[in-house]
Amino acid sequence: MxxxxxxxxxxxxxxxxxxxxxxxxxxxxxxxxxxxxxxxxxxxxxxxxxxxxxxxxxxxxxxxxxxxxxxxxxxxxxxxxxxxxxxxxxxxxxxxxxxxxxxxxxxxxxxxxxxxxxxxxxxxxxxxxxxxxxxxxxxxxxxxxxxxxxxxxxxxxxxxxxxxxxxxxxxxxxxxxxFKPVSVSAVTEDLIKKWAIPEKMAKIAARTSDGNIKKAMMLLNIAAPDNKILSEANIYNPSETKTIKAKRWVQANGEQESNNSPDSANKPVDWIKRRHWLLSRLFLLVKPDRPSDLHHTNPAAKSAVISRYASASNTNLRHLSNKNTLNAMMLAHELSKNEELLEDSILIIKLWLRDIAVVKCIGKSSLSTDLVVNRDFGKHVQYIAQILPSNFSMQSLEAIHTAEKRLESNASVRLILENFFLSLISFCYS
Ligand SMILES: [Zn+2]
Structure with missing residues (x-):
């Protein structure tokens, strides 16, 4: 009916x-x-x-x-x-x-x-x-x-x-x-006024969703009925008869929880947490191996890091490669577990790659503009933009585009993602 x-x-x-x-x-x-x-x-x-x-x-x-x-x-x-x-x-x-x-x-x-x-x-x-x-x-x-x-x-x-x-x-x-797409600022205002979402989170959701109020609400878990994600698929499903109840469980202090694990069973997906988890994992995937490298702040030191990786001995490269390969495969495994969340996870990855490209092109000043979506991860984005090779952005954006195309053709999700994350690592050292 x-x-x-x-x-x-x-x-x-x-x-x-x-x-x-x-x-x-x-x-x-x-x-x-x-x-x-x-x-x-x-x-x-x-x-x-x-x-x-x-x-x-x-x-x-x-x-x-x-x-x-x-x-x-x-x-x-x-x-x-x-x-x-x-x-x-x-x-x-x-x-x-x-x-x-x-x-x-x-x-x-x-x-x-x-x-x-x-x-x-x-x-x-x-x-x-x-x-x-x-x-x-x-x-x-x-x-x-x-x-x-x-x-x-x-x-x-x-x-x-x-x-x-x-x-x-x-x-x-x-x-x-x-109907024109709603502006990011209008969505932010809507989230704050209608749903009492803290401003910082409202901005993240509005920017990540590119002004799509439904997507922004999904990211904040507003209107997620039961354990379902508010997606076009279930909105338009005529057999879905339940009233979608506005459910806001991102409370004013919800952002403080975002360091915990991404999802737990029997709860609506907390996209703010999931995004935090995913962006942190991506950073770990591409950042240079040694934590001490993170502390280099002057350009000369950074270029030294790049050249060290470029001229690393075979043993070092193999070591890096093994560790990062494992990270890549684990991340692909985690993401492929919930295929219904995949589209939005890919969106988060795309926006992150785009941010890196923007910071690489325009520089640090772009971090305080609307051009960068993940401004709360600004330090990570800036670091990656400075340390990784100049063609990283172009190669990685092409790779995610290819991965998306392949996902549409119903190929194995896990294999496609593994391939994508491994390419991402290879671009870091190319
Ligand atoms: Zn009335």
Missing amino acids: SLGQREHDFDVSQQHPVPASIIQMDDLKLLILNTKVPNALLFTGNNGAGREESARFIAKSLNCFNRHAQTSGFACNLCRSCLKIDAGMHPDIITLFPEKNVIKTDMIKELCNAIAAKPHEAAIRMVMIIDAHSMNQEAGNAILKRLEEPPERTFFVLTAPDLNLLMPTIISRCRHIR
């Missing part, structure tokens, strides 16, 4: 009730304030740009019992209607989403039957079709007439990543609104 109210993925707090996208987009604001909703809206943009949250907020505002008493003209977030929509319990806020990445004709027919009668209780009913580009041509044709002439007191919201993915006949029947 694919039709029904979809679990909501955001709990709108009363302190900060209006989604950032509504505040930033005059089109959407006017649409609510004038109560003039087109028959069909088409929201395009990346995941995390706020498309669904905005649609839900529009539906809430149009149906809010207290709306006219609100100075803002927006939803009150407190009345029965608002609460029902927030809880995903409103019978007239209907969401259709793909099953196994496809919206079939039968699903559209079922939807059309369901909305043939008048709305149950809503002043204005909203039908949201998530990933409308998943409709095959027949399904697309089946919805066309409805988009043009919706049933009584009903409007549609279609979402898609990009306009080009949709049939022109669909596009021409919708009012298109493009």
Whole structure:
């Protein structure tokens, strides 16, 4: 069964009730304030740009019992209607989403039957079709007439990543609104205001997620239901019926725990800890072998370290190689244990490699700018950037790109990662 109210993925707090996208987009604001909703809206943009949250907020505002008493003209977030929509319990806020990445004709027919009668209780009913580009041509044709002439007191919201993915006949029947990626600073502010995340952690999460609020929330373990990661995969899974509950267990002092082991059983994954663990392991993987080498601060000493490794005797190289090989294989093993966490772990590795490249190009001053994501690991990043050969960044970024491609082809995860980490080590000495 694919039709029904979809679990909501955001709990709108009363302190900060209006989604950032509504505040930033005059089109959407006017649409609510004038109560003039087109028959069909088409929201395009990346995941995390706020498309669904905005649609839900529009539906809430149009149906809010207290709306006219609100100075803002927006939803009150407190009345029965608002609460029902927030809880995903409103019978007239209907969401259709793909099953196994496809919206079939039968699903559209079922939807059309369901909305043939008048709305149950809503002043204005909203039908949201998530990933409308998943409709095959027949399904697309089946919805066309409805988009043009919706049933009584009903409007549609279609979402898609990009306009080009949709049939022109669909596009021409919708009012298109493009959602821009939310800025890193807006995501940071959102995390601080809505979820009371400490500023330092909010910044790390926002930068690591590149302004994707859902990803940032995942990194902070907000909204992770049970033991699941809040990912697009389970958000869009129609068999997933549980309401995704906002769960914040990163407390104000949570960052102090980040030196502990990355995960423990039966808990949501603590991405802040995991990131800390992964970045520390990566540093150990590429840093020169002897701890005393870390204390060289002048350039001459550093170049001496590099040349020592470059001209190391075979015995030394073999020794280094054996130790680092073991580290590489262990890290590959650890990461391959949780394949569902892999994509985000790779993202963390990529951002770390990118940081090294930035510091290598621009220098130490970049550590205090937004160009560097992992600023809390600034000392490590700076050290690596100074000590490793000049082509390390280019080679390692190419290697991770290759590894990603190979992972897409369903090859052995562990072997691909081993290969990648071993290449990373080899680039340190090339
Ligand atoms: Zn209300």
